[in-house]
Amino acid sequence: MKYAYYPGCSLDATGIEYDIANKLVARTLGIELVEIPDWNCCGATSAHTTNHLLALALPARNLAIAEAHGFEQVAVPCAACFARCKKTAAAVQASPDLQVQISEVIGMTYAAKSEILSYLDVIGKKTGLDHIKKHVVQPLTGLKIAAYYGCLLVRPVDITQSDDPENPMVMDRLLQVIGAEPIAWDYKTECCGASQVVPVPQLGKKLIHDILKNAASYGADAIATACPLCMLNLDMRQKQINAMFGTQFHIPVFHFTELMALSFGYSAQDFGLAKHFESAESLLERMIGGKGA
Amino acid sequence: MDIIELSAGGTQHQVEIARLASIAGVELSSCYQCGKCSAGCPEGFAMDESPRRIIRLLQLGLLSEALQARSIWLCAACDTCSTRCPKGVDIAALMETLRQEAKRKALIRDKNIHLFHELFLTNVKWFGRSPEVILSAMYNLMSGNLFQDMDAAAHLFKSGKAHFLPRRIKNTQAIRQIFQRCLEKEEPQ
Known part of the structure; x- marks a missing residue:
């Protein structure tokens, strides 16, 4: 399977290990990812809270480039980029006038013909769980994982085509296939506040705290995410949360593809486990006898 | 309330x-x-x-x-x-x-949230991408929260999750044009 790949800005920086793991998993499963040439930022929340047209035009340029290169499917690993791309495609599909307007603004034809998929859906829905299972050589047996979806992979459901906006299961099923034990918990689709934690730290940190607390209370050994910003908030900010709330959280957080790469027999050196803030070493030691560490 | x-x-x-x-x-x-x-x-x-x-x-x-x-x-x-x-x-x-x-209407009820998004878009306009380091540095300077998130900086740089030099797309002109065409009618009333 061949996809245009839109990594987005985070996967080039704070989410770099997500990018590495995505490519390892793609290689193993025989998925070809071709990066969209000269892609730009999708504008994220900043664009869509500022100007409607700008919020559609920035993603449209990337999607138009992908179309011009003949791609029928675009894979988007970041939840925020995914939501912006999907909203753009839906808006353009719904209005021929807007299609003309957007094409004028970006100086390229954008027909909104290609299918846009989150990388989670590429792996969890398009690839086939049986095919994935064949590649598991190191099942993550006994690892209790809270699959965290956050907002933008699931909502709004008419845009994301999520399997269930309140209780999505696509990541849970993937975790099961690689031998881990996805847990039932309450904060699967609660918001982590995304970038709000920068301008309003008191508010953002409470949201992150509540997610960590809920995962811990259900006995999660680790949290799995499918978004670089969710990851950054839950991982990098645990120390800050502990300082603010007097808690003692040390919950390893993984991109779901990192856990898959582990189960496919890659070692932690193959991807970016050392880049995480919360160490997963003792967890991996216990789980797979340190083979991953 | x-x-x-x-x-x-x-x-x-x-x-x-x-x-x-x-x-x-x-x-x-x-x-x-x-x-x-x-x-x-x-x-x-x-x-x-x-x-x-x-x-x-x-x-x-x-x-x-x-x-x-x-x-x-x-x-x-x-x-x-x-x-x-x-x-x-x-x-x-x-x-x-x-x-x-x-x-x-220039009714800005939360200056920091407004500042963050303005800086974010300014960077996208300049570079075509959002450079997290420059965004954080500019935000800290301009909001007066100089040391915000500095506890994470050492690990971010050491691990290669952050880089000083911003990534820049080749066709920045295309991005500036998109901004211009979308925002030209957007002056505060």
Whole structure:
């Protein structure tokens, strides 16, 4: 399977290990990812809270480039980029006038013909769980994982085509296939506040705290995410949360593809486990006898 | 939560409110004030006017009160409200439309949130991408929170998760043109 790949800005920086793991998993499963040439930022929340047209035009340029290169499917690993791309495609599909307007603004034809998929859906829905299972050589047996979806992979459901906006299961099923034990918990689709934690730290940190607390209370050994910003908030900010709330959280957080790469027999050196803030070493030691560490 | 004089509403803002509701794709009269949006809102605890109250303000014609609420800035656009509304009111889209309108009218209820998004877009305009290091540095300097998140900086650089030099796309001209074409009619009124 061949996809245009839109990594987005985070996967080039704070989410770099997500990018590495995505490519390892793609290689193993025989998925070809071709990066969209000269892609730009999708504008994220900043664009869509500022100007409607700008919020559609920035993603449209990337999607138009992908179309011009003949791609029928675009894979988007970041939840925020995914939501912006999907909203753009839906808006353009719904209005021929807007299609003309957007094409004028970006100086390229954008027909909104290609299918846009989150990388989670590429792996969890398009690839086939049986095919994935064949590649598991190191099942993550006994690892209790809270699959965290956050907002933008699931909502709004008419845009994301999520399997269930309140209780999505696509990541849970993937975790099961690689031998881990996805847990039932309450904060699967609660918001982590995304970038709000920068301008309003008191508010953002409470949201992150509540997610960590809920995962811990259900006995999660680790949290799995499918978004670089969710990851950054839950991982990098645990120390800050502990300082603010007097808690003692040390919950390893993984991109779901990192856990898959582990189960496919890659070692932690193959991807970016050392880049995480919360160490997963003792967890991996216990789980797979340190083979991953 | 302030006391609001309901009789101040009336009909004078109805046309304007109808225009904003139509941009957001929302039928304001559909809302029967059940409060499900506000019960599930993750930011609700910090809001001055809950999403339910924002809708009620607009139903009553109290546009300036809605535009001056900090809530429309705090909304993280997580779409929980819109997903759960039993009447299909897209509250998140309404919050977004109100925030865009407040910006146009230079009603900035949360300076730091505004600053963050302005800087974000300035960087995208310059580089075509969002350079996280430059964004954080600029935000810290301009908001006066000089040491915010500095506890994480050492690990970010050491691990290669952050780089000093921004990534820049080749065709930055295309991006500047997109900004120009989208924002040229956007001067504050």
